[in-house]
Amino acid sequence: MESFITWLLGVLTLPGVGLPAIFLVSFLSATLLPMGSEPALFGYVALNPHMFWPAIAVASVGNTLGGMLDWWMGFAARRAYVRLKARRRAHARAAASLGAGGTMTAEMTMPGAKADAEGRAPMNERYRRWMRRFGPPLLLLSWLPVVGDPLCTLAGWLRLSWRSCLVYIAIGKTLRYITITYLMLRVPESFWQGIFAPFKHLLVG
Secondary structure, eight states: OOHHHHHHHHTTTOOOOOHHHHHHHHHHHHTTTTTTTTTHHHHHHHOOOOGGHHHHHHHHHHHHHHHHHHHHHHHHHHHHHHHHHHHHHHHHHHHHHTTTTOOOOOHHHHHHHHHHHHHHOHHHHHHHHHHHOOOGGGGGGGTTTTTHHHHHHHHHHHHHOOOHHHHHHHHHHHHHHHHHHHHHHOOOHHHHHHHHHHHHHHHHO
């Protein structure tokens, strides 16, 4: 088993992998980059069974921070969008005012115009209703492939509380690491050799 895991880590370009590498891989895999951290964590724990819980903790912290980076990206994108929208509306009002001889129209003085400029458009109200229905607990699924990272970004875009998001992201990702790593360690070595044998042949030959 040890020789196979050493080869697997070599394929992952992580020879002599340590906890810092586990943290880095876990952090990057939680961003929108198409990569996974489970093989590296599995390989490290298989070679160092006594480091099971420290490795789980480090991977969970790295993956959670990566998820919060996604949240911040969504939050920053939302703020930039709202500011751009407000700037365009201000320019449109100024142009309309000049075209009307400096007279403000009724449409420009409606409360809805201010609400739109501040990002509280009707579409945003639909997002708010969706938020109240599901909320941060949905981020328990942030570990899912493909959809997990965009969920974190969407949470930031919808301005969900970062504290609540942090808690649910951490819970979901930690439980994922514990479950997957434990199950992978229970699988016989012959199974993994059969799975990776074709790739090993391609890399060696």
